[in-house]
Amino acid sequence: MxxxxxxxxxxxxxxxxxxxxxxxxxxxxxxxxxxxxxxxxxxxxxxxxxxxxxxxxxxxxxxxxxxxxxxxxxxxxxxxxxxxxxxxxxxxxxxxxxxxxxxxxxxxxxxxxxxxxxxxxxxxxxxILQLRHHTAIIQLREKVRAAPSTTKFDVELTYITSRGKWYAESWKGDPRKSFGVATNIGVHFYDMLHFIFGALQRNVVHYRADSKAAGYLEYERARVRWFLSIDANDLPEDVKGKKPTYRNISISGDQLEFSEGFTDLHTASYREILADRGYGLADARHCIETVCAIRTAQPVRGADCEVHPYVARIGK
Structure with missing residues (x-):
């Protein structure tokens, strides 16, 4: 013990x-x-x-x-x-x-x-990189590894998790303490993408504000358009008023379903750490480098094929 x-x-x-x-x-x-x-x-x-x-x-x-x-x-x-x-x-x-x-x-x-x-x-x-222990994530990683090495998957990641007015008053709403929305709610997704698709090759930011961010990431095995938000106004119309959160990840047209199976991921992480198989500093470096670059990059206008479709809705 x-x-x-x-x-x-x-x-x-x-x-x-x-x-x-x-x-x-x-x-x-x-x-x-x-x-x-x-x-x-x-x-x-x-x-x-x-x-x-x-x-x-x-x-x-x-x-x-x-x-x-x-x-x-x-x-x-x-x-x-x-x-x-x-x-x-x-x-x-x-x-x-x-x-x-x-x-x-x-x-x-x-x-x-x-x-x-x-x-x-x-x-x-x-x-704690708990998504690496999720069964659906592990299965997708194996699927990607089994595909021809020249295959590059087209990925669209959308994560909107509504936050009330309290958020802006808390440490999470202060970018000096949370390091911004992409870091605070996105870092585990960036780790997941690296875990599945390999090393990052390009990192472009198309939009960044206090409540949302969007950009393009290209990995060895994937091209990723991503959009993260804590603004309830960004929820799809069929979700508004019904659920506070919308999570959607599509991989070359197929949906990644991993809404279940989160309950015991921290316990799984602890078991691995106690067995001397935990994820250390070297494992965390990739996602830290990714969010640091996103946080400091100057947003640019990207090619249509690289910009997440939700970016066009901002301000409308």
Missing amino acids: KNFALIGAAGYIAPRHMRAIKDTGCRLSAAYDLNDSVGIIDSLAPEADFFTSFECFYEHAQTLRRSRANALDYVTVCSPNHLHHAHICAGLRLGADVICEKPLVPTPELLDELALVERETGKRVFN
Whole structure:
């Protein structure tokens, strides 16, 4: 049984990590968050110590190191995006391996810095890239690998997940903290595309705003038109008023159906990490480089065949 601490216990994604810790037979011994809306701990780890001061949490974690039975084996990071780097480094310096949500960090340079801290501490960083464990994604990857090597698939990715007015007031609506909508809601899709279709060859941005972004990505085995949005006005007419989210991925005319099967992906990720088969810094680099380029690129007018059809609807 491994000992875990969790940073960001009041966040949306934290319960999935708490469940994964419990389902893998491990123990959440300490948790931290500025906010104290963490009643979920009662059902998953009622014995865990909880702190609303990072200094107190860190000092407690240091005292745990005095006993091998109580010392932390892992620190899980679920804090806001802009705090990931600092919290990962803190976990490594506590003598623990670190598991962190996406995006790991905003830039490749910070990945390099994490690699230095890994070497200094002798500990490792693991990124949650849960779509790589989804059955439908694995099957599509095998299908692509089985196709002739000269085949390039035409992919259209549309992901609209409506967010209310609260979003703009939260850290997620602040690009200095979330690094923008393409990074915050898109990074796992870019990792998925790389996982399936290979190395990225071109990265063009056609539109970027606070609530949406669109562009073109060309991989070894695919040409991808993508559109991401948190604006409910972008939902298709037949979806508006019925569902807050629309997800559609077509591959050369075939629809990728993966709306089911998400429930246990974090637990699957934890099992792989505990078996020393987790995804580390090198695995995360590709999607970090992709979102960094999207975030800093100057949007351009693209060829019609490369522009997602939803771009033409913006402003109408």
